[in-house]
Amino acid sequence: MLEVERINSFYGKAHVLRDLSLSVPKSNVVALLGRNGAGKTTTLKSIMQLVRPTTGSITFQGRSIAGSQPHKVAKLGLGYVPEERRIFTDLTVAENLLVGKQPPREGAVTWSEDMLFDLFPNLAERRNNRGKALSGGEQQMLTIARTLMGNPSFVLLDEPSEGVAPVIVEQMARVIQQLKSEGLTVLLSEQNLHFAQAVADLVVIIESGVQVYNGTLAELNSHPEIRDAYLAA
Amino acid sequence: MEFFVAQILTGLANASSLFLVACGLSLIFGVTRIVNFAHGSLYMLGAYIGYSLMQVLPGGVGFWGSIILAGVAVGIIGVLIEMLVLRPVYRAPELFQLVATFGVILVIQDLTLIIWGPEDLLGPRAPGLRGVFRIMGEPIPKYDIVLLVITPFVALGLWYLITQTRLGVLVRAATQDREMVGALGVNQVWLFTGVFALGSALAGLGGALQLPKGGADLLMDFNILAPVFVVVVIGGMGSLPGAYLAAIIISVLNVFGVTYLPQSTLVLMFIVMIVVLMIRPYGLFGREEVAGEHGQVGEPEDPIKPASSRARLIIALGIAALAFLPLYGSSFSQVLATDVMIFCLFAASLHFLLGLGGLVSFGHAAYYGGGAYVAALLVTHLNSSMEIAFMLAPIGAGLAALAIGWVCLRLTGVYFAMLTLAFAQLLWSLVFQWGDVTGGDDGLVNIWPSDWLNETTVYFYFTMLFAIGGILVLRHIAHSPFGYALRAARDSKRQAETMGIDTHKVQLLAFGFAGLMGGLAGALFVFSKGSVFPNELEIARSFDALIVVFLGGVKTLAGGVVGAGFFKGIEETLTRFEYWRLVMGLLIIGVVILAPNGIVGSLRKFVRRLRGVSEGEGA
Numbered sequence: 001m002l003e004v005e006r007i008n009s010f011y012g013k014a015h016v017l018r019d020l021s022l023s024v025p026k027s028n029v030v031a032l033l034g035r036n037g038a039g040k041t042t043t044l045k046s047i048m049q050l051v052r053p054t055t056g057s058i059t060f061q062g063r064s065i066a067g068s069q070p071h072k073v074a075k076l077g078l079g080y081v082p083e084e085r086r087i088f089t090d091l092t093v094a095e096n097l098l099v100g101k102q103p104p105r106e107g108a109v110t111w112s113e114d115m116l117f118d119l120f121p122n123l124a125e126r127r128n129n130r131g132k133a134l135s136g137g138e139q140q141m142l143t144i145a146r147t148l149m150g151n152p153s154f155v156l157l158d159e160p161s162e163g164v165a166p167v168i169v170e171q172m173a174r175v176i177q178q179l180k181s182e183g184l185t186v187l188l189s190e191q192n193l194h195f196a197q198a199v200a201d202l203v204v205i206i207e208s209g210v211q212v213y214n215g216t217l218a219e220l221n222s223h224p225e226i227r228d229a230y231l232a233a
Numbered sequence: 234m235e236f237f238v239a240q241i242l243t244g245l246a247n248a249s250s251l252f253l254v255a256c257g258l259s260l261i262f263g264v265t266r267i268v269n270f271a272h273g274s275l276y277m278l279g280a281y282i283g284y285s286l287m288q289v290l291p292g293g294v295g296f297w298g299s300i301i302l303a304g305v306a307v308g309i310i311g312v313l314i315e316m317l318v319l320r321p322v323y324r325a326p327e328l329f330q331l332v333a334t335f336g337v338i339l340v341i342q343d344l345t346l347i348i349w350g351p352e353d354l355l356g357p358r359a360p361g362l363r364g365v366f367r368i369m370g371e372p373i374p375k376y377d378i379v380l381l382v383i384t385p386f387v388a389l390g391l392w393y394l395i396t397q398t399r400l401g402v403l404v405r406a407a408t409q410d411r412e413m414v415g416a417l418g419v420n421q422v423w424l425f426t427g428v429f430a431l432g433s434a435l436a437g438l439g440g441a442l443q444l445p446k447g448g449a450d451l452l453m454d455f456n457i458l459a460p461v462f463v464v465v466v467i468g469g470m471g472s473l474p475g476a477y478l479a480a481i482i483i484s485v486l487n488v489f490g491v492t493y494l495p496q497s498t499l500v501l502m503f504i505v506m507i508v509v510l511m512i513r514p515y516g517l518f519g520r521e522e523v524a525g526e527h528g529q530v531g532e533p534e535d536p537i538k539p540a541s542s543r544a545r546l547i548i549a550l551g552i553a554a555l556a557f558l559p560l561y562g563s564s565f566s567q568v569l570a571t572d573v574m575i576f577c578l579f580a581a582s583l584h585f586l587l588g589l590g591g592l593v594s595f596g597h598a599a600y601y602g603g604g605a606y607v608a609a610l611l612v613t614h615l616n617s618s619m620e621i622a623f624m625l626a627p628i629g630a631g632l633a634a635l636a637i638g639w640v641c642l643r644l645t646g647v648y649f650a651m652l653t654l655a656f657a658q659l660l661w662s663l664v665f666q667w668g669d670v671t672g673g674d675d676g677l678v679n680i681w682p683s684d685w686l687n688e689t690t691v692y693f694y695f696t697m698l699f700a701i702g703g704i705l706v707l708r709h710i711a712h713s714p715f716g717y718a719l720r721a722a723r724d725s726k727r728q729a730e731t732m733g734i735d736t737h738k739v740q741l742l743a744f745g746f747a748g749l750m751g752g753l754a755g756a757l758f759v760f761s762k763g764s765v766f767p768n769e770l771e772i773a774r775s776f777d778a779l780i781v782v783f784l785g786g787v788k789t790l791a792g793g794v795v796g797a798g799f800f801k802g803i804e805e806t807l808t809r810f811e812y813w814r815l816v817m818g819l820l821i822i823g824v825v826i827l828a829p830n831g832i833v834g835s836l837r838k839f840v841r842r843l844r845g846v847s848e849g850e851g852a
């Protein structure tokens with residue numbers, strides 16, 4: 001569904017992604033693993049065109065999106081859940097969801113506020129609270145819910161387990177499984193191997209912006225040396 | 234008591250336009266992060282367009298219809314400005330956008346002059362609202378009462394739009410993190426355009442609404458800027474209720490000021506502002522501005538290098554060519570060269586603050602004009618000798634800069650910039666209103682240098698000594714430990730502080746020093762011309778310096794100097810034409826869009842690219 005081929009991305013003069021390729025099949029969850037600073041976030045931003053890769057190609061559902069605008073990429077059905085959450089802190093939960101709202105899309109679930117409140121019951125009672133009043137876990141849920149309001153067929157999910165309580169991480173894993181069963185495709189950036197184990201079908205590992213492993217979760221589990229070499233303990 | 238109430242009512246009525254204009258400015262800034270200097274020009278256009286419409290549309294319906302149509306027309310003009318001028322520079326650093334909007338001001342000034350002519354226009358009275366109402370025995374113009382009543386409704390309408398509609402939600406979201414809004418599928422381009430249209434329309438509406446009270450004239454654009462900035466700063470950037478409250482405070486105060494302290498009206502406004510900022514640094518309802526919060530990483534800057542030996546040679550040759558000018562140049566060319574050198578020093582002092590310190594001062598003319606006035610006042614009132622006055626002028630300007638810097642440096646970013654401009658306006662209004670001492674609009678004349686200097690060629694060398702000396706001192710300091718500390722404070726306050734640098738002190742000293750050098754330029758100026766007028770303190774003069782630094786390129790030390798030479802050259806050529814502002818404005822906009830690194834910066838880039846190509850071929 002998404003093909004990234006040999007992209008190179010820079011921050012100013014810092015060369016962060018080097019000839020990186022990866023592919024995400026439809027209705028799969030692909031975990032993008034790697035240490036701090038490996039380039040996971042940059043990969044997701046490059047797909048979203050928030051960072052412009054200088055070379056290489058990115059195709060989504062057969063369409064080239066390299067060089068496009070982020071809002072156009074979003075309109076094609078790619079949802080982006082950023083790492084630092086970036087909810088609108090002065091807006092209420094309901095207003096945050098309203099910002100994400102997009103028209104229904106063929107081949108994807110059409111989300112309503114109520115459906116999202118079923119998915120994330122904690123948010124329902126916080127409907128009229130401002131974003132800054134939410135806890136870290138609630139903010140993380142809100143970021144995901146806000147992106148789902150755009151009825152994406154594909155979600156780029158950046159470290160949803162980072163800095164949230166273990167119960168919430170479990171809840172998050174259940175949510176991702178549910179979304180997958182409804183046909184959503186996910187590219188998940190993670191450092192938490194347990195979390196990735198719980199949801200992923202395929203794994204890509206990167207190190208210093210270079211792909212060092214690409215395979216199924218089962219294969220990775222049978223090669224502990226790879227795990228030890230490229231992932232933090 | 235009756236009188237008191239009447240005063241308050243008049244103040245409330247006056248708050249109307251101010252609120253609308255300030256609100257528009259604040260809205261535009263919130264979403265686009267652009268301080269739209271041309272906002273005053275849009276206000277002026279609203280007044281002129283409203284005036285013309287009222288000439289053709291009859292009766293009460295015509296009058297109110299004209300006001301609304303003027304708002305719509307200015308909204309459309311705003312869209313054009315946004316699409317043609319601002320869109321290409323959204324990703325550029327702040328200063329480019331400011332300079333671009335300044336270009337727009339110049340263009341609008343001349344277009345207005347061409348279309349409506351130079352005479353002030355007396356605004357028509359609102360049909361059916363000619364007389365006064367008696368409130369507690371005091372006469373209040375009926376139109377004032379109407380204004381006073383409709384403003385809260387307009388405010389309420391805006392409030393509804395911002396808080397209760399999806400557009401408003403998007404606007405507020407974009408105010409916080411526009412990149413995220415884009416990533417959620419919202420086309421920011423049209424959001425920006427929409428907000429610009431709305432903000433412009435509000436300015437136009439404000440201009441048209443005040444027609445029966447103030448008419449239309451060509452100075453409206455700059456005159457409204459300072460009060461609007463003050464309102465926005467007091468109310469808090471981006472806050473609607475804040476803008477409303479602040480507009481009321483300022484307007485009511487102004488009405489009382491006119492009654493009790495007629496010469497201090499403008500000064501009062503600033504005193505209130507300073508008091509508010511002391512207590513609430515981000516205004517009554519404002520939040521702290523976090524600059525470049527998300528995704529606004531610029532290109533990393535090349536470290537400033539000491540001049541290469543070749544560059545030194547070129548500079549030395551240039552200075553030599555200048556030094557021998559009296560041998561081959563006419564007396565006129567010496568006068569011109571004197572002007573250029575003075576302006577170079579002025580620009581270099583701003584460059585020091587802006588390029589090195591990252592402190593965007595919008596009011597640098599305060600120190601240039603301030604220095605000139607210190608010298609002129611000493612000569613006029615104390616019969617001081619030229620030498621003493623010349624020495625005290627930079628010191629006076631430097632002290633003023635320290636005092637003003639102390640207040641302004643409590644704030645950062647756009648608040649800082651607006652405050653510096655407001656203070657410059659304060660000085661201007663002091664000079665303008667305090668005619669007994671400063672000569673007001675007539676300026677101070679007969680400020681000639683001592684006999685030994687009173688000759689074009691001698692004064693030329695005198696200027697050369699101080700201007701080039703001053704620039705070299707600025708350069709020297711840029712490469713001294715102080716210069717490094719200043720740059721460290723600019724790049725990362727926190728890191729600089731962990732290195733033991735007292736950033737506030739460093740920046741304050743830099744501000745004072747830049748003021749001192751500006752004052753030196755002003756002192757050189759006043760004795761070269763023999764007179765000084767308030768326009769050496771006005772916003773336009775501050776902008777001249779900003780444009781010069783921009784033209785030269787913020788990142789290059791040579792920038793200020795080259796820019797000044799270029800600017801004076803163009804000005805000298807253009808001012809011979811009647812509509813030079815129009816040409817200048819278009820030129821500025823062109824440079825902003827085509828050569829965003831400034832002249833020196835773009836040349837360097839070009840040279841580097843040429844070299845890169847030839848090296849590539851060699852390999």
Ligand SMILES: Nc1ncnc2c1ncn2[C@@H]1O[C@H](COP(=O)(O)OP(=O)(O)OP(=O)(O)O)[C@@H](O)[C@H]1O
Nearest residue numbers: 011014016034035036037038039040041042043530
């Ligand atoms: N805005 C930026 N400017 C300059 N360098 C950056 C920027 N953002 C990231 N980098 C650098 O790019 C590299 C990759 O960063 P990235 O954020 O993609 O890593 P990551 O794998 O997401 O790390 P983490 O697990 O900590 O989130 C790092 O070396 C980082 O320092």
Ligand SMILES: [Mg+2]
Nearest residue numbers: 040041042083
């Ligand atoms: Mg990351």
